Amino acid sequence: MPRLFDDPPPRRTEDAKPKSGDAMPVADLVGRIKRTLNTHLPGKLRVVGEISNLSDRNHWFFSLKDESAAIRCVMFASAARQVRFPVRDGLEVVATGRVDVFPAQGQVQFYVDRLEPVGQGALEQRLRAMIDELRGLGHFDPEHKRPLPAIPRRIAVVTSRSAAALQDVIDTARRRWAGCELVLCDVRVQGDAAAPQIAAMIDRLSRDHEQLGIDAILLTRGGGSIEDLWAFNERAVADALYRCEVPVVAAIGHETDVTVAELVADVRCATPTQAAMTLVPDRETLSQQVDQLSDRLGLALRRRAQQARDRLRAAERHTAVSRPDKLLHGPGERLVQASARLATLLPRVTKANRDRLDALARHLDAVGPQRVLERGYTYTTDSNGKVLRSAKEGQAATSLTTVFANGQVVSIPTDRPHADAEGSATKRLVPPPPAKRRRVKRKRKQDDGPGLFGG
Amino acid sequence: MMPDETADSSGSKPLSFEQAIEKLESMIDDIESGEVGLEEAISRYEQGQQLVKRCRTILDKAEQRIAELTPDNASPDTDVDE
Numbered sequence: 001m002p003r004l005f006d007d008p009p010p011r012r013t014e015d016a017k018p019k020s021g022d023a024m025p026v027a028d029l030v031g032r033i034k035r036t037l038n039t040h041l042p043g044k045l046r047v048v049g050e051i052s053n054l055s056d057r058n059h060w061f062f063s064l065k066d067e068s069a070a071i072r073c074v075m076f077a078s079a080a081r082q083v084r085f086p087v088r089d090g091l092e093v094v095a096t097g098r099v100d101v102f103p104a105q106g107q108v109q110f111y112v113d114r115l116e117p118v119g120q121g122a123l124e125q126r127l128r129a130m131i132d133e134l135r136g137l138g139h140f141d142p143e144h145k146r147p148l149p150a151i152p153r154r155i156a157v158v159t160s161r162s163a164a165a166l167q168d169v170i171d172t173a174r175r176r177w178a179g180c181e182l183v184l185c186d187v188r189v190q191g192d193a194a195a196p197q198i199a200a201m202i203d204r205l206s207r208d209h210e211q212l213g214i215d216a217i218l219l220t221r222g223g224g225s226i227e228d229l230w231a232f233n234e235r236a237v238a239d240a241l242y243r244c245e246v247p248v249v250a251a252i253g254h255e256t257d258v259t260v261a262e263l264v265a266d267v268r269c270a271t272p273t274q275a276a277m278t279l280v281p282d283r284e285t286l287s288q289q290v291d292q293l294s295d296r297l298g299l300a301l302r303r304r305a306q307q308a309r310d311r312l313r314a315a316e317r318h319t320a321v322s323r324p325d326k327l328l329h330g331p332g333e334r335l336v337q338a339s340a341r342l343a344t345l346l347p348r349v350t351k352a353n354r355d356r357l358d359a360l361a362r363h364l365d366a367v368g369p370q371r372v373l374e375r376g377y378t379y380t381t382d383s384n385g386k387v388l389r390s391a392k393e394g395q396a397a398t399s400l401t402t403v404f405a406n407g408q409v410v411s412i413p414t415d416r417p418h419a420d421a422e423g424s425a426t427k428r429l430v431p432p433p434p435a436k437r438r439r440v441k442r443k444r445k446q447d448d449g450p451g452l453f454g455g
Numbered sequence: 456m457m458p459d460e461t462a463d464s465s466g467s468k469p470l471s472f473e474q475a476i477e478k479l480e481s482m483i484d485d486i487e488s489g490e491v492g493l494e495e496a497i498s499r500y501e502q503g504q505q506l507v508k509r510c511r512t513i514l515d516k517a518e519q520r521i522a523e524l525t526p527d528n529a530s531p532d533t534d535v536d537e
Contacts, residue, residue, distance in 0.1 A: 149473070150473060151471070151472045151473045151476075153471055153472075154522075156524065170519070170521065173519065174519045177514070178516060178518060178519040179472075179513055179514060179515075179516035181519075181520045181521070181522065182519070182520070182521045182522070183521070183522045183523065183524050184521060184522070184523045184524065185523075185524045186523065186524075186525060201524075212524070283514055286472070286510075286514055287511075287514055289476065290476075290507060290510045290511055290514065293476065293479050293480065293483065293507065293510075294504075294507045296483050297479065297482070297483050297486075297500060297503040297504065297507065298500075300483050300486035300487045300496075300500075301486055301496060301497065301500040303486075303487065304486050304487075304489060304493065304496040305493065305496075307489055308493045
């Protein structure tokens with residue numbers, strides 16, 4: 001220590017009174033303390049203590065204390081953000097950091113870089129880690145959940161004989177349907193023996209459930225601290241539940257507590273009562289179901305009987321049964337019907353042929369003399385409509401009717417003596433068949449009237 | 456013991472409530488479908504009535520049974536059957 005006083009003299013020596021000549025400024029003292037601490041304490045320390053006077057607005061300020069001592073702590077915002085669990089007064093933690101002096105206050109402080117929980121905090125951390133791990137393994141997968149039986153005959157209630165939860169389950173089951181049997185599987189639900197016992201019981205029920213007639217398991221325990229419920233967070237219990245072949249309903253602790261066992265179970269319920277209600281069917285509902293089926297059964301038979309009656313009645317109405325005489329008349333009727341059909345059919349066939357013939361005849365007419373007339377030819381008939389084929393016949397006629405394509409002209413032959421000359425002239429004008437005369441027109445104009453009507 | 460009139464066709468074990476309900480439903484379906492003959496339908500109706508009776512008997516069990524299974528017991532049969 002004497003070296004402290006061998007250091008260089010204080011700066012304000014001029015103003016200093018002789019009494020303070022050997023005194024050092026505060027800053028020097030604090031500086032020396034700081035240097036001493038930095039030199040003689042390791043740069044990284046782990047300190048266990050309880051948090052108090054926590055102020056966690058931005059940077060965190062708190063004290064770490066135990067029964068006999070306390071130290072101020074600082075945790076800068078950047079470090080505080082890394083803390084993954086709720087920090088509160090009274091929580092026991094392990095703080096990692098370094099000791100230093102805050103010169104402005106001359107205060108020795110612990111500068112914390114990292115906080116870890118111990119005790120309850122450690123359990124919570126373990127629980128979270130376990131949940132993460134089991135989720136990764138698929139222990140909570142919905143596809144792995146077994147459906148609950150609609151009407152279980154026997155339910156294994158895995159809990160402590162002394163648990164209040166057991167009475168809740170028994171009361172609820174009795175109220176809903178006393179016919180559903182309960183099998184109490186007494187296990188420890190707290191302490192070190194609890195987890196192995198629960199796991200062994202679940203395994204046994206899974207193995208022997210057919211022999212025991214067990215259709216479902218109800219795993220339950222009342223509320224408690226995280227330590228009290230810890231058996232239900234153990235891996236052994238989680239694994240036993242995961243491989244269990246019987247559907248499991250779990251209700252552990254209060255509604256707000258979540259245990260691993262509940263997450264692995266096929267159905268999680270908030271309370272033992274709710275778990276019992278989930279598993280034990282309601283007698284009234286079942287009774288109604290039976291009544292309905294009973295009604296349907298009766299109705300089905302009545303319908304079936306009615307169906308048989310209807311068929312019988314239909315058979316009775318059938319001609320073969322109701323009018324056997326008709327069976328004899330049958331063939332005769334067919335013959336009459338056939339001849340009647342034939343009678344109507346025959347005229348229809350002949351008429352069709354006649355119509356066809358008429359059509360052909362009309363067609364033939366159409367392609368007859370008309371076509372020739374349209375090309376400029378004419379023919380001549382006498383007053384009786386007889387076609388005149390020579391001049392001689394024309395001279396003999398009282399009147400001549402000359403037929404054009406679009407009408408006819410009637411004329412009276414006048415110059416009978418020159419009939420031959422006229423005939424040759426006509427021949428020049430009018431080609432071969434029927435005789436025709438140009439003069440006819442003129443003549444018709446001269447003596448009209450009677451000639452028109454071919455006298 | 457339960458009266459055994461509705462024993463499974465295979466043998467001795469009385470039907471559970473659920474089995475009885477299922478069997479009853481399938482019998483009703485058979486009758487309703489009209490595919491079974493009338494005599495067969497009547498016979499199934501009678502069996503169905505037995506199943507209804509069986510279900511009602513199960514439901515009417517008023518006394519609650521609570522068996523016990525202790526962790527150390529090696530033969531589960533004995534301690535379950537009262």
